[in-house]
Amino acid sequence: MLRYLLRRLAYVAPIAVGVTLIVFLLVHIAPGDPISAILPDDASAEMVAEARREYGLDKPLPVQYGIWLWRAAQGELGTSIRSGRTVASELSMAVGNTFILAVAAGLLACVLGVALGLVAGLARDRIGDHLTSLFTLAGVSLPHYWVAILLVIVFAVENPWLPPLGMGPDSSDGWRPDWAHLQHLILPAIATALIPMAVIARTMRASVIEALDQDFVTTLHAKGLLPGRRLWHVLRNALPTTLAVTGLQLGNMLGGSVLVETVFAWPGTGFLLANAIFQRDLPVLQGTMLVLSLFFVVLNLAVDLLQSWADPRIRRA
Amino acid sequence: MSVALEVSGLEVAYRSARGFVPVVRGVDLTLAKGRVLALLGESGSGKSVTLRSVVGLTAREGARVSGRVRVLGQDVLAMDARRQLDLRGSQVGFVFQEPMTALDPVFRVGDQIAEVLVRHRGATWAEGMARARALFDLVQIPAAAQRLRAYPSELSGGLRQRAMIAIALACEPPLLLADEPTTALDATVQIQVLLLLRDLQKQLGTAVVFVTHDLGVAAEIADEVAVMYAGRIVERGSAEQVLLAPEHPYTRALLGCVVRGGYAEAPLVELAGSPPDLARLPPGCSFAPRCVSAFAPCGVEEPGEREREAGHRARCHLGR
Numbered sequence: 158m159l160r161y162l163l164r165r166l167a168y169v170a171p172i173a174v175g176v177t178l179i180v181f182l183l184v185h186i187a188p189g190d191p192i193s194a195i196l197p198d199d200a201s202a203e204m205v206a207e208a209r210r211e212y213g214l215d216k217p218l219p220v221q222y223g224i225w226l227w228r229a230a231q232g233e234l235g236t237s238i239r240s241g242r243t244v245a246s247e248l249s250m251a252v253g254n255t256f257i258l259a260v261a262a263g264l265l266a267c268v269l270g271v272a273l274g275l276v277a278g279l280a281r282d283r284i285g286d287h288l289t290s291l292f293t294l295a296g297v298s299l300p301h302y303w304v305a306i307l308l309v310i311v312f313a314v315e316n317p318w319l320p321p322l323g324m325g326p327d328s329s330d331g332w333r334p335d336w337a338h339l340q341h342l343i344l345p346a347i348a349t350a351l352i353p354m355a356v357i358a359r360t361m362r363a364s365v366i367e368a369l370d371q372d373f374v375t376t377l378h379a380k381g382l383l384p385g386r387r388l389w390h391v392l393r394n395a396l397p398t399t400l401a402v403t404g405l406q407l408g409n410m411l412g413g414s415v416l417v418e419t420v421f422a423w424p425g426t427g428f429l430l431a432n433a434i435f436q437r438d439l440p441v442l443q444g445t446m447l448v449l450s451l452f453f454v455v456l457n458l459a460v461d462l463l464q465s466w467a468d469p470r471i472r473r474a
Numbered sequence: 475m476s477v478a479l480e481v482s483g484l485e486v487a488y489r490s491a492r493g494f495v496p497v498v499r500g501v502d503l504t505l506a507k508g509r510v511l512a513l514l515g516e517s518g519s520g521k522s523v524t525l526r527s528v529v530g531l532t533a534r535e536g537a538r539v540s541g542r543v544r545v546l547g548q549d550v551l552a553m554d555a556r557r558q559l560d561l562r563g564s565q566v567g568f569v570f571q572e573p574m575t576a577l578d579p580v581f582r583v584g585d586q587i588a589e590v591l592v593r594h595r596g597a598t599w600a601e602g603m604a605r606a607r608a609l610f611d612l613v614q615i616p617a618a619a620q621r622l623r624a625y626p627s628e629l630s631g632g633l634r635q636r637a638m639i640a641i642a643l644a645c646e647p648p649l650l651l652a653d654e655p656t657t658a659l660d661a662t663v664q665i666q667v668l669l670l671l672r673d674l675q676k677q678l679g680t681a682v683v684f685v686t687h688d689l690g691v692a693a694e695i696a697d698e699v700a701v702m703y704a705g706r707i708v709e710r711g712s713a714e715q716v717l718l719a720p721e722h723p724y725t726r727a728l729l730g731c732v733v734r735g736g737y738a739e740a741p742l743v744e745l746a747g748s749p750p751d752l753a754r755l756p757p758g759c760s761f762a763p764r765c766v767s768a769f770a771p772c773g774v775e776e777p778g779e780r781e782r783e784a785g786h787r788a789r790c791h792l793g794r
């Protein structure tokens with residue numbers, strides 16, 4: 158297991174470096190000069206040159222990258238062009254908020270997805286299977302923002318049961334799991350969870366059926382094992398595939414959360430990112446991308462390790 | 475009661491596009507405790523289905539099963555599902571043909587043995603593992619402690635099949651059902667596993683039904699032999715009776731196939747043609763289209779089972 162861990166880490170390191178490189182280069186690839194966004198339109202050539210020196214943009218690219226990476230590693234991601242606050246402080250708040258949404262949506266997606274998939278797989282081709290499959294098919298087909306807007310219309314506008322925007326009362330002690338805050342979480346969590354939940358359920362259904370079709374299931378019956386123990390065997394066989402897909406889905410959920418957070422004005426990284434794009438706030442954009450993509454890399458690593466724990470065959474592959 | 479297994483009028487049919495197709499068509503078998511029965515026959519003759527039906531494993535495949543099966547005096551097909559589960563693994567052990575796919579790939583081998591003892595003997599996991607260790611010694615798996623923690627894919631085919639045998643024998647069942655337990659193994663390993671099974675059978679006094687294609691194997695281990703054709707037992711008796719003095723033309727043809735392997739030119743009975751389509755069997759004797767001895771009544775009337783000598787029965791019109 159330790160050897161596997163080290164091997165996975167060795168794979169991940171170059172990916173992480175690649176990610177930082179791409180995020181760094183983004184500023185240079187993005188159309189428009191970052192300097193022109195800071196300076197007034199009628200700035201003189203001297204002022205531009207001065208600003209370039211000040212921001213280190215006159216140095217060769219590799220040096221700029223080195224400096225940028227060194228600073229980023231220490232949490233110095235620059236200052237937001239729009240708000241004037243440090244990117245780090247904007248990010249830390251947004252990350253916390255996204256984390257709350259992601260945990261709620263992730264739990265919802267995993268628990269409901271695995272449960273629905275299991276029910277459908279066990280009820281294979283019977284009514285329970287058809288009903289859940291219909292539901293999950295709808296889940297994978299409907300776009301995030303569409304569901305988000307629909308939820309707002311039905312549960313916040315037409316029937317004012319839940320708040321449509323924000324994440325609850327702004328108090329100095331931050332977010333707390335009380336009703337005042339939780340009621341804001343419900344709709345965004347459902348909108349974020351729907352697609353991953355449906356994909357997880359469909360994968361789980363397929364893996365349960367695949368496991369049930371294997372010869373060893375007959376052996377379980379021949380051994381006289383009780384239904385609970387047999388189910389545990391089937392689950393352990395179905396889980397590795399489902400885990401892999403779950404990891405990817407949780408990653409994709411970050412993408413979905415950009416839209417969902419924007420619709421619900423949930424002040425997380427997605428909201429931050431969307432605003433940074435519209436306002437051409439490059440330091441914020443860069444910092445958010447960096448954090449999100451590194452998180453994605455770490456998430457994939459975690460899924461790999463979890464999967465290898467669940468399926469011993471992967472460890473040796 | 476000295477009878478381990480008693481099957482009478484067992485019929486099994488599977489659903490197909492054209493309705494239920496009979497696959498086992500009235501099988502009768504009797505096996506005394508501590509004896510070994512070899513069940514012979516071509517591919518598709520219904521050997522595996524018969525064996526699985528004995529412990530009620532075909533009903534969950536959607537098969538229609540009727541007739542009577544008594545294991546140690548208990549009527550298996552009349553039992554509820556829970557009592558069948560109590561019987562399987564504890565009173566009847568089962569060894570499958572493919573040791574690779576018959577074991578759960580994501581569970582350690584030791585756990586797959588221990589869980590049987592936890593289930594049927596009320597053992598704790600620690601006790602189950604200790605017993606699994608002893609069973610590994612019994613089935614002669616070297617480096618037992620380390621192999622108990624292995625996953626099936628980390629073991630060779632021969633070791634996997636030994637582990638499967640350890641699972642089947644964990645509760646020392648009076649009856650063991652083995653469905654071609656050596657067919658999937660390399661030739662040298664086949665012999666080792668066969669000898670192991672024979673020794674364990676003697677040592678534990680287990681009654682065994684052993685399905686095989688291989689007449690040499692049957693001659694090696696069986697006290698009794700039953701030959702299946704198209705879902706019926708066409709001949710049964712002691713190993714000597716059936717293998718040395720076969721009555722049924724099909725058994726003779728099977729034996730002929732073996733002998734011809736050694737003597738290319740020996741003019742023995744030929745087994746021509748292919749196994750019958752169970753969905754549309756010919757009238758009369760199902761073997762008639764391939765039988766070299768077929769005569770007038772064969773295409774009209776189905777032969778009943780008749781006793782030739784004490785205990786030696788065949789289903790054939792010949793010698794009436």
Ligand SMILES: Nc1ncnc2c1ncn2[C@@H]1O[C@H](COP(=O)(O)OP(=O)(O)OP(=O)(O)O)[C@@H](O)[C@H]1O
Nearest residue numbers: 488497515516517518519520521522523524535752
């Ligand atoms: N689960 C099943 N569903 C439908 N038909 C089945 C099933 N299992 C077996 N059969 C059919 O029953 C017949 C007998 O099969 P069985 O496996 O008993 O043959 P066998 O004598 O064991 O042959 P082999 O030597 O190849 O193992 C075959 O025609 C097979 O197609």
Ligand code: SF4
Nearest residue numbers: 759762765772790791
């Ligand atoms: S009954 Fe007739 S066809 Fe059938 S095996 Fe005997 S001789 Fe052959």
Ligand SMILES: [Mg+2]
Nearest residue numbers: 521522523653
């Ligand atoms: Mg078979």
